[in-house]
Amino acid sequence: MIDLHSHLLPGIDDGPRTIEDTVELARQSLDQGVTHMICTPHIHIGVFDNNRESIKDVFDSTVNTLRESEISIRLSYSCEVRIGVEITDWILQSKIPLLGFWEGKAALLLELPHSHIPAGADSLIKWLLKNNIQPIIPHPERNRDILENYDRATWLKSLGVLFQATAGSFTGTFGSNVESLVWRMLNDNLFAYVASDMHNLSKRPNEMSKAYKAVLNQNGESMAKNLFVNTPKKITLQTIWQ
Numbered sequence: 001m002i003d004l005h006s007h008l009l010p011g012i013d014d015g016p017r018t019i020e021d022t023v024e025l026a027r028q029s030l031d032q033g034v035t036h037m038i039c040t041p042h043i044h045i046g047v048f049d050n051n052r053e054s055i056k057d058v059f060d061s062t063v064n065t066l067r068e069s070e071i072s073i074r075l076s077y078s079c080e081v082r083i084g085v086e087i088t089d090w091i092l093q094s095k096i097p098l099l100g101f102w103e104g105k106a107a108l109l110l111e112l113p114h115s116h117i118p119a120g121a122d123s124l125i126k127w128l129l130k131n132n133i134q135p136i137i138p139h140p141e142r143n144r145d146i147l148e149n150y151d152r153a154t155w156l157k158s159l160g161v162l163f164q165a166t167a168g169s170f171t172g173t174f175g176s177n178v179e180s181l182v183w184r185m186l187n188d189n190l191f192a193y194v195a196s197d198m199h200n201l202s203k204r205p206n207e208m209s210k211a212y213k214a215v216l217n218q219n220g221e222s223m224a225k226n227l228f229v230n231t232p233k234k235i236t237l238q239t240i241w242q
Helices: 019-031 052-068 087-092 121-130 144-148 151-158 167-171 176-187 208-219 221-235
Strands: 002-006 036-039 074-077 080-082 100-102 105-111 133-138 162-166 191-195
Touching (some): 019 052, 052 074, 087 121, 121 133, 151 162, 167 191
Parallel strands (some): 036 074, 133 162
Antiparallel strands (some): 100 105
């Protein structure tokens, strides 16, 4: 499987604190059947002030450590950027490491707050699409606005975004309400792919294998392969893996 959303890099956001934790997370991800993973630390002004350079420095160090530890997972890096007005300048200045490509557009992992869909989100989405950037919204099933009003999900989708589901949402990690919503959205064909969004071994491990089996059992092999393998492979077709 190809995991397009993970917090594997140590000491850079709310993921693993140490390189030792990173090594264990990488091993656990391999056990889950993940062969390729994109490291997507947060970029969130005033909270996680990462940038292309700081992410690459930690990424390069992490790759070296995993090679020394003989962990064979293939890695690349991007980011999960919190929605905000500054994104337009960052895009124009090429300050954000993008995720891959989707139908000729560069793909951007664009995070909403869990609490709501901010005013102006539609304007930013339209600007991104006009500027050849495909916004991908991770974990919409965990957004409170969408949990309270399903029409907010279909509205966002109608703007042209892609949705990424979190593996743990299918396994009950985020509660029964999220689990119910993620299955409803899946059955309505709203998701492009599934990713782990793993942060740590204790509460947010990689659950790709469990989620794959759940989707396989309920929706069949074709959908499971598209969500966990085929679509992520398409997005990362031009990615250079380390």
